[in-house]
Amino acid sequence: MRVLEPFIGLVKGLWVTLRSMFEKPVTVQYPEHKKQVKPRFRGRHVLKRYENGLEKCIGCALCAAACPADAIFVESSENTDGTRFSPGERYASTYEINMLRCIYCGFCEDACPTEAIVLGDNYELSFTDRRQAIYPKEMLIDPVPVGGQSTPQKTEPGKFTRSVPEMKDPRD
Amino acid sequence: MTLGNILEWLIKGFVWVLILLGGFAYLTYYERRALARIQVRIGPNRAGPFGLLQPIADAIKLIFKEEFMPARADKLLFVLAPIVTLTPALVITAVIPFGNEPFSLFGRSINWYIADINVGVLYIMSIASIAVYGIVLAGWSSNNKYAMLGGLRSTAQMISYELALGLSFVTVILLAGSSRMIDIVEAQRTGWFMLLQPVGMVIFLIATLAEVNRAPFDMPEAEQELAAGYHSEYGGMKFALLFMAEYDKMIAICTIAAALFFGGYLGPDLSSLPVVGGFLKYVQGPMYMFLKVFILLFGMIWVRATLPRIRYDRLMAFGWKILLPLSLALIFVTACGILLAQEVNPLFRFGIPLVSLVAGFIALLGMYQTLRRKENARA
Numbered sequence: 001m002r003v004l005e006p007f008i009g010l011v012k013g014l015w016v017t018l019r020s021m022f023e024k025p026v027t028v029q030y031p032e033h034k035k036q037v038k039p040r041f042r043g044r045h046v047l048k049r050y051e052n053g054l055e056k057c058i059g060c061a062l063c064a065a066a067c068p069a070d071a072i073f074v075e076s077s078e079n080t081d082g083t084r085f086s087p088g089e090r091y092a093s094t095y096e097i098n099m100l101r102c103i104y105c106g107f108c109e110d111a112c113p114t115e116a117i118v119l120g121d122n123y124e125l126s127f128t129d130r131r132q133a134i135y136p137k138e139m140l141i142d143p144v145p146v147g148g149q150s151t152p153q154k155t156e157p158g159k160f161t162r163s164v165p166e167m168k169d170p171r172d
Numbered sequence: 173m174t175l176g177n178i179l180e181w182l183i184k185g186f187v188w189v190l191i192l193l194g195g196f197a198y199l200t201y202y203e204r205r206a207l208a209r210i211q212v213r214i215g216p217n218r219a220g221p222f223g224l225l226q227p228i229a230d231a232i233k234l235i236f237k238e239e240f241m242p243a244r245a246d247k248l249l250f251v252l253a254p255i256v257t258l259t260p261a262l263v264i265t266a267v268i269p270f271g272n273e274p275f276s277l278f279g280r281s282i283n284w285y286i287a288d289i290n291v292g293v294l295y296i297m298s299i300a301s302i303a304v305y306g307i308v309l310a311g312w313s314s315n316n317k318y319a320m321l322g323g324l325r326s327t328a329q330m331i332s333y334e335l336a337l338g339l340s341f342v343t344v345i346l347l348a349g350s351s352r353m354i355d356i357v358e359a360q361r362t363g364w365f366m367l368l369q370p371v372g373m374v375i376f377l378i379a380t381l382a383e384v385n386r387a388p389f390d391m392p393e394a395e396q397e398l399a400a401g402y403h404s405e406y407g408g409m410k411f412a413l414l415f416m417a418e419y420d421k422m423i424a425i426c427t428i429a430a431a432l433f434f435g436g437y438l439g440p441d442l443s444s445l446p447v448v449g450g451f452l453k454y455v456q457g458p459m460y461m462f463l464k465v466f467i468l469l470f471g472m473i474w475v476r477a478t479l480p481r482i483r484y485d486r487l488m489a490f491g492w493k494i495l496l497p498l499s500l501a502l503i504f505v506t507a508c509g510i511l512l513a514q515e516v517n518p519l520f521r522f523g524i525p526l527v528s529l530v531a532g533f534i535a536l537l538g539m540y541q542t543l544r545r546k547e548n549a550r551a
Contacts, residue, residue, distance in 0.1 A: 007536060010479075017210050017478040027214040 042104045042119040045097055047141040053148025055085050055141065056116030058163045059092035063108035063117055071101035072108060079160075083152035088163020091151075095137040099125055113164050176280065184286050189262055196419045197227035203473050210477040237408035242315055245405065249313035254406070254413035257306025261420040264299040267292040268427050269354045271437045271457025284437070284457055285354070292353035293341050296428055300337070300383060303421065304330040307385075307402050310414065314405035322401025325391045325484070332491035333382035333389075339499035340376040343369050343506045344432045347524075357436035364435040368524055371532040372502050373433040375495055377471070380429065382491070384421040387476035391484055422472060423465065430464035437461045493542055498535040502528050 028035055037043065048056045059076025075094035085091035108117050127133050144150045201216065201223065208215025216223035241250055271284030289295060304327055311323020345351045347368055348359035359365075366373045382389040393401035403414045430436055437457030445452060452459075482490070509524035 002540070004536065006539065013478045014474065017474060020212055021206075021209045023212050025209070025214045026212050029214075 037121045037123070041121055041123075042106050042109075044099070044120055044122040044125055044135075045102075045108070045140055046118050046120040046122075047095065047137065048116050048118055049142050049145060049148065050087075051145055051148060052153075053144045053150055054087055054153065054160070055091060055151055056114045057092045057095065057112075058086050058088050058114055058116070059090045059095075060113065062111040062113060066107040066111035067102075068105060068107060069101045069103050071098045071103075072096070073098075081155050081157045084155045084160060085151040085153075086163070087160035087165070090163070092137065095140065097135050097140065098133055099127070099135055100130065100133040115167065180280065180282065181286060184282075185266070188265070188286060192262055192265070192420050192423060193416065195423050196416050197231065199419045199423060199469065200230070200415075201227050202469065203476075206470060206473045207477050210474070231412070234412040235409055239410070240407050242405050244315045246313040246315070249309050250405075251410070253306050253310035253313055254410045254417070255306075256309060257303065257417040258413050258420070260299045260303040260306075261417045261424055264296060264303075264421075264424045265427050267295050267353050268431050269357055269437060269457075270461050271454070272354070272358070273454050273457060275454045288352070288354060290350075290352045293345055293351040293356070293432075297334075297338055297341060301330070301334055303417070306414075306417065310406065311402035314402070316405050318398045318400075319402050319404050322391075322393060322398045322404070325398075326385060326402060329382055329385070329389065329391060329487065329491075332488060333379040333495070336375055336491060336495035336499045337379035337383060339496070339503055340372045340379065341432070342503050343372040343499075346503065346506045346510060353431055353436075357431055357438065360435040360438060364433065364438075366433040368521070369433070369502065369506060369528060370525055371498070371528040372506075373429075374532070375499050375502070376429060376433060379495065380425040381472065381475065382487070384418065384425055386422065386472055388479040388482050389487060390481060391487065394481060422469065426465045426468040426472070427461065429468055430461060434464050434468070435460075436464075439463075489542060490539070494535050494539050497538075498531060501531045505531060 050056060059074055061072075061074040061076065064070075064072040064074050073094065073096045074092050076090040077093040079085055079089060079091050104119065106119050109119055204226075205215040205223070216226040219225040219229045241247065266286040267289060269283075269285040269288075274281045274283045276282065307326045308323040311319045311321070311326070314320070344356060344365055347365055348356040350356060350359070381387075385391075385393060391397075391401075393403065398404070403411055406414055437460050439456065439460035442448075442456050443453035505527045506524055509520055509527070512520035512523070
């Protein structure tokens with residue numbers, strides 16, 4: 001009956017395609033339903049704050065140095081106790097990421113000594129011209145947490161002298 | 173021939189062309205949805221409820237596209253080719269009867285067909301062969317070697333499969349004893365011809381796939397080999413016409429298949445039903461026809477979703493070495509069966525399907541011998 005083999009193969013193939021018609025579609029109806037991203041997903045960057053509202057970023061520009069695509073631009077200025085943005089001596093007065101250059105490798109995250117920059121879960125980046133692709137600090141920074149104050153803060157002298165906090169090993 | 177007759181033809185033809193064009197639009201939708209389901213997707217569902225406005229969106233897009241023409245193209249033929257392709261696809265179904273119960277309108281008795289000619293099958297054959305001209309012209313006038321190759325492939329393929337197609341028509345003519353379409357459908361009241369001539373039906377369906385350039389016989393427009401083949405230089409509305417011709421050919425070929433092998437407008441009689449029976453008496457014919465065409469179209473889509481394109485030399489070998497001898501054998505079997513049924517015993521009629529199945533088996537044997545992948549051929 002080897003003669004019938006091509007014919008049986010044909011029927012088997014047709015059966016497979018017919019059966020797959022009654023499977024549940026794998027399509028995600030995107031704007032209405034969004035899939036939860038994985039914990040280690042690398043999306044748009046977020047600049048984090050401490051619980052009291054101070055920015056974690058100290059303007060060291062290690063992220064810019066680590067960036068293989070040269071997407072990050074940092075300019076730092078001096079903190080004073082009267083106008084304090086972050087603990088320690090300096091803060092990032094300009095922080096820009098060019099989203100067209102960024103390759104979402106996460107090296108900036110690894111380089112950051114204060115865990116200030118984190119690649120978040122937002123992947124919905126769209127812009128209509130190249131100027132809009134440069135995300136300034138205002139777009140990247142987290143909102144002020146509840147109970148915290150916005151920056152710049154007025155702080156008592158001698159309290160925020162340490163720019164890099166004491167940290168544990170990261171969990172993931 | 174009165175003015176009323178001419179007017180009736182014109183109106184019926186116009187309405188039918190409109191139905192075909194609307195049918196084309198929604199056939200693309202149907203195909204996309206069915207293919208998507210087979211590939212475990214959803215398919216177009218954004219434009220309008222269930223994506224029903226998608227064909228309209230496509231049409232608007234195609235109409236507003238720039239009309240582009242290659243500089244060295246043959247201008248006249250380049251414009252003419254899509255029209256030449258589309259026209260046969262539209263007129264081929266003129267002889268198909270869609271129902272047997274004439275209804276009266278404005279004091280006239282109106283039949284469910286446009287033309288009733290006694291050589292209906294021949295008409296279909298001849299129009300079907302004209303359809304290839306448009307494709308060849310489209311390929312040639314584009315002045316593009318891939319388009320040209322697509323056109324040439326189309327011709328070779330059509331000529332090869334037209335033989336098998338025509339011969340499977342002949343079995344139907346023999347069984348019905350007439351080449352008038354209405355006689356052929358009425359002759360199936362005792363049993364559809366797909367039961368009397370199952371192998372003929374299979375040949376017909378395979379040959380029609382090749383005839384309308386559908387997968388797995390879509391060599392003339394093989395994207396991977398020929399960059400879309402004969403219509404690679406076409407865009408906008410001219411492309412839409414070629415596309416329309418292809419899908420209208422699908423519809424046409426399915427109505428023909430339904431009429432020849434699947435009992436056309438015949439089906440369980442619903443005219444005795446209460447309330448709607450009186451109305452159904454008139455529309456049940458077209459209803460059954462639509463249902464059969466719908467199922468046959470699904471078959472075409474299903475085959476497209478399943479089978480990969482076959483190699484060109486195998487296509488030719490299959491057409492000439494398998495299908496042609498097999499359909500000749502089927503004609504012989506059918507004619508003998510009918511003769512024996514008339515002269516000796518009517519039961520011989522039932523020998524036709526049995527003997528033709530044996531013939532089909534022998535053809536499979538031949539296919540196995542000639543088209544099998546030979547493992548040791550190179551060694």
